[in-house]
Amino acid sequence: MNGLLAVIQDHALTHPRAIALDPVTAPPVTWEELADRVADKAYGLRLSVSAAKPHVLSLDHGVDAAIAELALLEARIPVLSLPAFFTPEQVQHAVAASGAGAARPSAAQPAPSPLPRGTARVTFTSGSTGTPKGVCLSAPQMLAVAASVVEAVGAEHAGRHCALLPPGILLETVAGFFATVLAGGTYVCPPQAEVGLADPFRPDFVAMVQKLAAWEITSLILVPEYLAGLVTVMEKTGITLPCLTLVAVGGARVPAELLARARALGLPVRQGYGLTECASVVSLESADEDAPGSAGRPLAHMKARIAPDGEIVLEGEMFLGTIGEPRDAGPLFTGDIGRVDDQGRLWVEGRKSALIVTSFGRNISPEWVEAELTAQRDILQAMVHGDGLPAPEALLVPARPGADLAAAVAAANEGLPAYARIAKWREVAPFTPMNGQLTGNGRLRRKAIAAMWLEGAPRFFDELEAATVRERLGFLAIPQVRAGLAGTISRRMYIDYLRQAWHHVRHTVPLMQAARARLLDRPDLLAALDEYIEEETGHEEWILADIAAAGGDADAARVSDPAPATKAMVDHAYRCIEEGNPASFFGMVYVLESVSVAIAQRGASAVAENLGLPPEAFTYLTSHGALDQDHMAFYADLVNGLAREEDRAAILTMAREMFGLFGGVFASIAMEDQHVPA
Missing domain, CATH: 3.30.300.30 (ANL, C-terminal domain)
Known part of the structure; x- marks a missing residue:
C-alpha cells in the first residue's frame, strides 16, 4: 500500500481546492496545501529528528497535530503518542521505556528496551500500575486497518468527520483520521474545548450537539458515554443532527436501551469491536444490520474464531510486539469472551479475566x-x-x-x-x-x-471523596461555576469573583491560627497548620494585584464589604472552629483546595482566552492551582493518618457544608445573558 502522502498527493491532483483539514478555529487546509506542508515537514524532520527513537507527540487536535502525524509517518520516524490525561508518572514511564527521553539510564530508570523493527507508533493502553506496556504498531498495519474501515463503510461516508475522542487515542487516529484521508473526506479537528471537551471526562454535551449541527458533521467515532450524552441532550432539546451518516461506537459495551434511543433519534449508530494490538478496529456493524448488541462482522483484514473456553481468537494484521518483547507468530488470544453467530457476526460478551x-x-x-x-x-x-x-x-x-x-x-x-x-x-x-x-x-x-x-478498608481521603460526590456535583451544577470553567464569563464577573475571593482568602490564615490555638495538644495537626500558615500568608495580596491587572479597582475591593454569602461561609468556619471540633477546619481545606485545582486547570486559561486578559490577571488562580495540586497529596496523607472518629466525622460534615456555602458565593455573583453549558 502507498503511504498517506502519496494518497494526499493524488487528492491534490484530482481536487486541489477541496478542504482536507478544518480546524474550525483557524483557516482550513486544502489537499494541495496539505500535500506541500506534509512533504516539507517530513523533509525537515528527516534532517533534524533521529529515527532511532520515538518522537513524542502530545498536541491538542488541530492542523499542527494532523500535519505532524502525517509527516512523522512519511519520514518513518516512530511516534510516541501521549494522551493529555496521562499522569506525570505515566508520561515519564512511557518516555523512558520507549527511549524517547534523553535522560541517562539510572537505577530508578533503566535503559529503554529496543523497539521491534518497523515500529511506526508506540501507544500505551493501560496504566493501572503506573507502568503500562507500550504496544508497537507498524505503518502497514495501521493503514491496512484504515483501508478496511473505508471498505466496510464506503467512501460515500467521507464527508466531514469530526474528531471527538481525546488526542492520542489510537481509535480516532486510525479509524477516524487515516481513514478520512484515504477516502478523501474532510477531517474536522477543532481543539477539544471548542466542542465541549475542555475536560473530556466531564463533557458539555449541549455545546457538543450545537457545534456538530452547526459544522454539518457527517461521521463520528464515540465511546458509549459520549453517545449517551448526545442522546440525552437531543431528547431534551429537540436538536437534530441530520447530516450524520455514520456514528461508530466502541471501547465498551453499549446498552441495548441506549442503542434504541439513539436510533429513534435518527442517529446511524454502528457498534464495533477493536483492540490496540490490532491497531484499533476488528469488526463493525454494517448499515443494514438489525442485531442490537452485535459488534458486526470482522473487517477484511481480520478473521475471528472462538476457542473452546469462549475466548475470542483473532488472526490477521497484528502488532509487532511490546517494547522489548517482539510478538510471537500465531493468533491473538484476546482475553474477551464472545461468540460468532451463523451470519458471521461477532458478539462480545465480556472479559475472560473479569468473569x-x-x-x-x-x-x-x-x-x-x-x-x-x-x-x-x-x-x-x-x-x-x-x-x-x-x-x-x-x-x-x-x-x-x-x-x-x-x-x-x-x-x-x-x-x-x-x-x-x-x-x-x-x-x-x-x-x-x-x-x-x-x-x-x-x-x-x-x-x-x-x-x-x-x-x-478504604483510606479516609477516598471515603471523603466518595461521601461528597453529590455535594460536588451540586457545586459544579451552579451556572456561575459552569460558566467560569467554560470561560464564558465577562470581565465584570471575573472581577466580582476576585473580590469575593479576597474577602474569604484574607481569613485563611486567621482561621488556621484559630484552629491552631485549640489544637495545642495535637502535634501532628500543629505541624500541618504551621506549614499551611507559612504557605498561605499573603495570598490575598495576589488577588488584589489580579483585580488591578484585570482593570478593576483594587483599593475599592480592599475596603468593600463581602457579599452576604461570603460572610456566611467565613462566619460558619469560625463558628465550627471556635465552638465545635477545630479539626473540622480541614473539611474546608478539602473543598477550597480541590475546587481551586479544577478552576485553575480548566477555568483560568479559558477565561484568559475569552477575555484577552494578560497572565498578570491570573496569578492567584494559576499559582494557587499549582500549589493546591501539591497540597492535595499532602492533605491526603494528613487525613489518612487521623485515627479519631470524631475528627473524621467533623471533617466530613464541614466538607459537605462548605460545598454548599462556597457554591453560594459563586451563585451570588450576578450573571449576564450568555451561553452557560448544560
Missing part, C-alpha cells in the same frame, strides 16, 4: 450487568464484582446530586435474570484516568478499583 463465578456456580460477565446499570440515568458509572459470592455486587457513581441509586438498581435488576441481579451496592467516587481507575477509552481498570474499595 464472575458465583457460589451457586453461575458464570456472569460483569460488563453485561454494568451495561444494564449504567443504562439507568441516575447511575454514571458502575463496576460489578462478586467472584465467589452468592450474587453480584456493585460499586456505583451517581449521575446527579439527587440520584436515587436504590431505585436505579431495582430498575436494572428487573431486566436481569435472578442469578445476575445486584444484591448489594456501594456509592463511591468517580472512576477517572487521573486516579488510575479508567482508561482513555472509558474502560474500567478493575484491579485498581478493587484495590481501593474492595481490598480492606
Whole structure:
C-alpha cells in the first residue's frame, strides 16, 4: 500500500481546492496545501529528528497535530503518542521505556528496551500500575486497518468527520483520521474545548450537539458515554443532527436501551469491536444490520474464531510486539469472551479475566450487568464484582446530586435474570484516568478499583471523596461555576469573583491560627497548620494585584464589604472552629483546595482566552492551582493518618457544608445573558 502522502498527493491532483483539514478555529487546509506542508515537514524532520527513537507527540487536535502525524509517518520516524490525561508518572514511564527521553539510564530508570523493527507508533493502553506496556504498531498495519474501515463503510461516508475522542487515542487516529484521508473526506479537528471537551471526562454535551449541527458533521467515532450524552441532550432539546451518516461506537459495551434511543433519534449508530494490538478496529456493524448488541462482522483484514473456553481468537494484521518483547507468530488470544453467530457476526460478551463465578456456580460477565446499570440515568458509572459470592455486587457513581441509586438498581435488576441481579451496592467516587481507575477509552481498570474499595478498608481521603460526590456535583451544577470553567464569563464577573475571593482568602490564615490555638495538644495537626500558615500568608495580596491587572479597582475591593454569602461561609468556619471540633477546619481545606485545582486547570486559561486578559490577571488562580495540586497529596496523607472518629466525622460534615456555602458565593455573583453549558 502507498503511504498517506502519496494518497494526499493524488487528492491534490484530482481536487486541489477541496478542504482536507478544518480546524474550525483557524483557516482550513486544502489537499494541495496539505500535500506541500506534509512533504516539507517530513523533509525537515528527516534532517533534524533521529529515527532511532520515538518522537513524542502530545498536541491538542488541530492542523499542527494532523500535519505532524502525517509527516512523522512519511519520514518513518516512530511516534510516541501521549494522551493529555496521562499522569506525570505515566508520561515519564512511557518516555523512558520507549527511549524517547534523553535522560541517562539510572537505577530508578533503566535503559529503554529496543523497539521491534518497523515500529511506526508506540501507544500505551493501560496504566493501572503506573507502568503500562507500550504496544508497537507498524505503518502497514495501521493503514491496512484504515483501508478496511473505508471498505466496510464506503467512501460515500467521507464527508466531514469530526474528531471527538481525546488526542492520542489510537481509535480516532486510525479509524477516524487515516481513514478520512484515504477516502478523501474532510477531517474536522477543532481543539477539544471548542466542542465541549475542555475536560473530556466531564463533557458539555449541549455545546457538543450545537457545534456538530452547526459544522454539518457527517461521521463520528464515540465511546458509549459520549453517545449517551448526545442522546440525552437531543431528547431534551429537540436538536437534530441530520447530516450524520455514520456514528461508530466502541471501547465498551453499549446498552441495548441506549442503542434504541439513539436510533429513534435518527442517529446511524454502528457498534464495533477493536483492540490496540490490532491497531484499533476488528469488526463493525454494517448499515443494514438489525442485531442490537452485535459488534458486526470482522473487517477484511481480520478473521475471528472462538476457542473452546469462549475466548475470542483473532488472526490477521497484528502488532509487532511490546517494547522489548517482539510478538510471537500465531493468533491473538484476546482475553474477551464472545461468540460468532451463523451470519458471521461477532458478539462480545465480556472479559475472560473479569468473569464472575458465583457460589451457586453461575458464570456472569460483569460488563453485561454494568451495561444494564449504567443504562439507568441516575447511575454514571458502575463496576460489578462478586467472584465467589452468592450474587453480584456493585460499586456505583451517581449521575446527579439527587440520584436515587436504590431505585436505579431495582430498575436494572428487573431486566436481569435472578442469578445476575445486584444484591448489594456501594456509592463511591468517580472512576477517572487521573486516579488510575479508567482508561482513555472509558474502560474500567478493575484491579485498581478493587484495590481501593474492595481490598480492606478504604483510606479516609477516598471515603471523603466518595461521601461528597453529590455535594460536588451540586457545586459544579451552579451556572456561575459552569460558566467560569467554560470561560464564558465577562470581565465584570471575573472581577466580582476576585473580590469575593479576597474577602474569604484574607481569613485563611486567621482561621488556621484559630484552629491552631485549640489544637495545642495535637502535634501532628500543629505541624500541618504551621506549614499551611507559612504557605498561605499573603495570598490575598495576589488577588488584589489580579483585580488591578484585570482593570478593576483594587483599593475599592480592599475596603468593600463581602457579599452576604461570603460572610456566611467565613462566619460558619469560625463558628465550627471556635465552638465545635477545630479539626473540622480541614473539611474546608478539602473543598477550597480541590475546587481551586479544577478552576485553575480548566477555568483560568479559558477565561484568559475569552477575555484577552494578560497572565498578570491570573496569578492567584494559576499559582494557587499549582500549589493546591501539591497540597492535595499532602492533605491526603494528613487525613489518612487521623485515627479519631470524631475528627473524621467533623471533617466530613464541614466538607459537605462548605460545598454548599462556597457554591453560594459563586451563585451570588450576578450573571449576564450568555451561553452557560448544560
